[in-house]
Amino acid sequence: MDTRFPFVDWFRNSSPYINAHRGRTFVVLIEGEAMANGRGDQLTQDLALLQTLGVRVVVVYGIRPQVNQALEEAGIVPQRHAGRWVADADIMRCVERVAAEQRLWLEARLSLGLPNTPMHGVEVTVVSGNLVMAKPLGVRNGIDYDRSGEVRRVRSQAIESLLDRGALVALPPLGFSSTGEVFDLNASDVAQHAAIALKADKLILLGEADGLHDVSGQLQRQLTPAEAEPLLRDAEPGSELARHLSAACEAARHGVGRTHLLSWHDHDALLGELFTRDGVGTMITQHRYEQLRPAELSDVAGLLELLRPLEERGMLIERSRERLEHQIDDYIVIDRDGMIVGCAALHPFPEAQMGELACVAVHVDYRGGSRGALLLAEVERRARRQGLNALFALTTHTAHWFFEHGFGLAAIDALPPLKRDAYNHARKSKILRKPLA
Template sequence: MDSRFPFVDWFRHSSPYVNAHRGKTFVILIEGEAMASSRRGQLLQDLALLHTLGVRVVLVYGIRPQVGAALETDGITPMRVGGRWVADRQIMDHVERIAAIQRLELEAQLSLGLPNTPLHGVELTAVSGNLVTAKPLGVRGGVDFDHSGEVRRVRSQAIESLLAGGNLVILPPLGYSRTGEIFDLDASEIAQHVAVSLRADKLILLGESAGLHDDSGQLQRQLTPDEADTLRERATPGSELSRHLGAACGAARHGVGRTHLLSWHDHDALLGELFTRDGIGTMITQNHYEQLRQAVLDDVGGLLALLKPLEASGMLVARTRERLEHEIEDYIVIDRDGMAIGCAALHGYADARMGELACLAVHDDYRRGARGETLLEEIERRARRQGLTQLFALTTHTTHWFVERGFSIASPEALPDLKRETYNQARRSKVLLKSL
């Protein structure tokens, strides 16, 4: 029965992520375009919600469009080289002023606790400071970049101490040198270095693009750094896409578990990415978000939940928890962020050099994507490694699927003796046979 309140169902399904994210460290970059838009208030409310749920939040913010507008008003055209402007003293005056104003406005909005507002009753302490040290870019290609700099070191212990004290940490796109100078830094570079230095669980980059898409326009939900590097090489140097991909790949290669590319234009992007299984944007990670692996005893509960609808429909014979636990070494699963969305088993009959492909199942929400074929291919590989020469399956509903994948219809007489003796005549299952 459908819920009268869809939010309630969403809330129930999000509870595992509330538990999973509690106590974790997220470094979140909000680009300057978002800071200048009407969406800023909503984004800050979402950050406050994360903080309330126990997430340790470091917020890095950009100011590029604000500084660009101020320079245009004053008739100043900065020199740009490789996507970076040369920050002379005149430009730095604007950078420092706007960074300070933005920080004060962020602190003010995160202090908002009026009745009938999302932050009502939330006491949130937002702090900043000289937490990033910088060095000048220097002279490159004959160009003196003056006060344009790069990250030298992140004062990770100081940030850790602030987070441990229950504070939300705010970092402007500035760095401080040991000689007392201030340098203009790229916000995405700061976000990357902070995430790596803190060994953050997530780096979240909120920009213009709603993730990455392939040539057909299909959203690419997960990429490795090597795959993302190919896209970065095509991007315009200095563009947001180039900067975000550089930060994401760098973070992933240096120990940050997951980097998420999201659009700040999407009202649901941040919470939708963090509290739903499939997410909304693109994730870049060295680890596979969805993986095929050997089943273990901890998977039994997930297998029961996966198989129950198919057993109720008569597609599969019911299996007890005890039977699954006893046969767990025969099973493989497709694990998607901790949920078993597909499974299959190989029961060997060594005397007959045959194997039974059993319990092949894929969750309804993930039927597309050739996961059934992936499971079948792995079962066939395992059967060959065990020295089996034939694979058989029993089915009442999916005969054509097996025939299309090289199986042929056979009689129960073709089954191994032990299986033939337990063949259920009442079910009248089709026997499918495939030579390996």
């Protein structure tokens, strides 16, 4: 149905995610390039919106380009090794000044409340402090990195207490030591350790790229850490890609549910990733976002919703809730983040050593990929495990899809006796058969 206000449908569809995200902890890294290129206002408004919707937000902000500019203005040329600079006393003065300026800017933006701004009526309390403890990199390969450091630990209990009181926590790329020193840190390293220490539900990394791409340039929607490792090995040391991939893989391996790689160039990236089913970037997770699995009784409502349009068009025979519940062990489903987007059933006829491939369906928004073939392959594996030597299917609309996947036309006599007796001659379904080698 058409609507005069397209955002209303988007808002309705986002409601499951609003409910799912409430009370969750998100660690968001915003690289300094985003602020330097005028994207700070929009991003802080999005962070405030997340806070308003009940998300527990920790924001880590980078300052790399701002520090580079300050060093250039001061005539300081830093020594760089393996993507890090040697943070001597002169450099640290610039780093500390810029970090303080960026924190004040962030606090000011999150305090904005003029009537003609998206922040009107929103009060966000921003808290920062000595929440990250650090240690020096020391001497590596003959190079003394001085006050360039790495994270020793994150004071997770202190941050949790602040989040419980409704604060938004801001972490600069700085760490403090028990000897009273301040160390320069990688912002992505801070974000990674914070996400792990807080057992965050999400780590969100906003950088230059809109995600990870395969050799053909296609955006990779989801990868496991193992699948992302080759890209990390090929990345230039110290590059943003290397830093973000390392943080994402480590976070995933240490219990962070999902890490999202997004581009700050895209004004809709943050909200689009969090409040739509398919998102806009790349997600790295130990757990598959889309998985093929056996159906469960709790899937029946999703199956009914998936099948109803196909039944109304006459492509499938109608299946009642009671029938689906009774036969649920015969079904497999493709679960995409809680939504059933595909299904198929194997109804065995062991006396004839055959199985019926039935109810093959893929949601209209997810066709054109390989999901149908994936369902068929799993049904064939199931059939072989049950000792069946052939599959058959009845169809009125999709015979060519079956032909393309190894089925051939068969006569009614090829059906098992029970199925032959139940055949609906008025429907005139084509009978297709595929031997299982």
